[in-house]
Amino acid sequence: MNTPRRLLLAVSALSMLASPLVHAQAWPQQKPIRIIVTFSPGGSSDIVARLLQPGLQEKLGQTVIVENKPGAGSTIGANEVARAAPDGYTLLLSNTAPMSISPFMMDKAPYDPVKGFTHIAYIGSVPNVFVVHPSVPAKTMPELVKWINAQARPVNYGSGGVGSIGHIVGEMFKQQYQLKMEHVPYKGSSPMHNDLLGGSLQFAVDTLTQNVPFMKEGKLVGIAVTSRARAPMSPTVPTVGEAGYPKLVAENFLGISGPAGTPADVVDKVNKAVTDVVARPDVARRLSDLGVESEPMSAAQFTRFVTDQVNEWAPAVKASGARLN
Template sequence: MISRRTLLSAAGASALAPLALPARAQAWPQKPIRVVVTFAAGGSSDIVARLLQPGLQEKLGQPVIVDNKPGAGGTIGGADVAKAAADGYTLLLSNTAPISISPFMLAQPTYDPVKSFVHTAYIGAVPNVFVVHPAVPSKTVGELVAWIKAQTKPVNYGSGGVGSIGHIVGELFKKEYGLNMEHVPYRGSGPMHTDLLGGTLQFAIDTLTQNVPYIKDGKLRGLAVTSRARMALAPEIPTVAEAGYPKLLAENFLGISAPAGTPKDVVDKVHRATAEVLARPDIVKRLEDMGVALTKMSQPEFDGFVAKQVAEWAPAVKASGAKLN
């Protein structure tokens, strides 16, 4: 026989059950979302993240916090997100360095660029530019090669950091053409420009975006962009192929990635919110003005794009001989 106490307990549990359901089925997001940027403030990843931040906050209904975690070619930030809870509250402003390059420079990679993430929303790509201080007499890449070979000491070249595209392109440039060069890594483009504009550093391979104002003001000279076609942002600068150096073609992609295992409905919401922000004419103009070539991709297409990037860059990284200590 069932006692009166048992019946009351069962009735109480039944009455409370509906109240507990909403707590388990709360719609995402319910708290601030952190977007990790793998380079210091002032670089292209940081600029893009902060440009999208207000729109993502509006679409998702929660604060979006940009968290700069530079270092180790972007792998510090990449590992932070790869190891985070797969709940959508920690995202990565993914780019070529921590996804396609830096993991292959480590003796023991801290994450797998394909398996550790679900690549959620593609944004676009921006090329690098060979840029020199005006004191360097070179006006073309060919003249730069000749100038470097004429120097009695190694020529320092700067990049936004170890494992950046600028670093790898520089190492390929050095190896392919027998150049006496030494890499000077910075924690982002901002710190590098201090030395480059001051003449302490004479040559750099860096993202086009943040160099255009200096090139237009005559403070720096752009020799070639690493894209397939000339950029509307700086149409006077030839491509590396036009300059006679097609092997130096390299573009830095930008996107948003989440830890592997993030629920599909969360991934879909991030993808949709990003696409809606990227559809705004003012955002499109600002990104294009920065030299970002926008391309629409579905989430599965972005996953496939990353897998292809990794397959293409891994051999180039190994051929460059570049390492992360």
């Protein structure tokens, strides 16, 4: 074989060997990054994803697209991410519903909430709130229980959807206190509020974030928040513990996860970008206004956090009897 031919083959072989390294180093330059939100527009997950979007674009130097993929208790969007290529271009706005709740409402979950993902960055947690239409003669949890028990028919309670944390907390409330209640699932908080504000739905368990504006205007009444401490964005509303219902403590976490096997360098870049954006004074202030309590976590810490959440919620979800058909 002549020398030019040998040289050409050698260069070609080196190029093939180097291509994975070049590909890895190029992230995220090849194409836009998608962040899948498992709820409809207008919910807390969607609001937070869009709040972080501009800063993440700036930090990562690539377009970031937020896509809403609701349905099946948040498992449709989560499963899309779990099955995606682990290349850093498809990420999940992970939260309590698809990680800690919905998989345990199914005979066979489509993914493992811990092993099926690479959990990358923690954003924060937000409580839910027991909220009623002003026509309901209840301002406290004991009064709410008394009102429910006084009704001739089961009281409908709304949530952002089957498998949402509001759904499970409502079922826990129903079972623990033997109340006559029926769950009415909605495809997100926005459509639920149409009925709740109109009075055709009188009671809901929902993320605090999107209810505070209505509570401030007197259009809805916040009965109790499900956090351990009062929420800074609604300090006059007592906690479920203060109200005498400590077993109802529950917070919805928000984070960024990717498919299992996402490269370590991508994980590091995304974790740093999320941490930096969340720490910006304007973003931190907006998150606080939304009721999101945040703290920095490494990817390893966030993975342990999700694992703990799964271990804590799985028995409660199974005990609630709530199912995803």
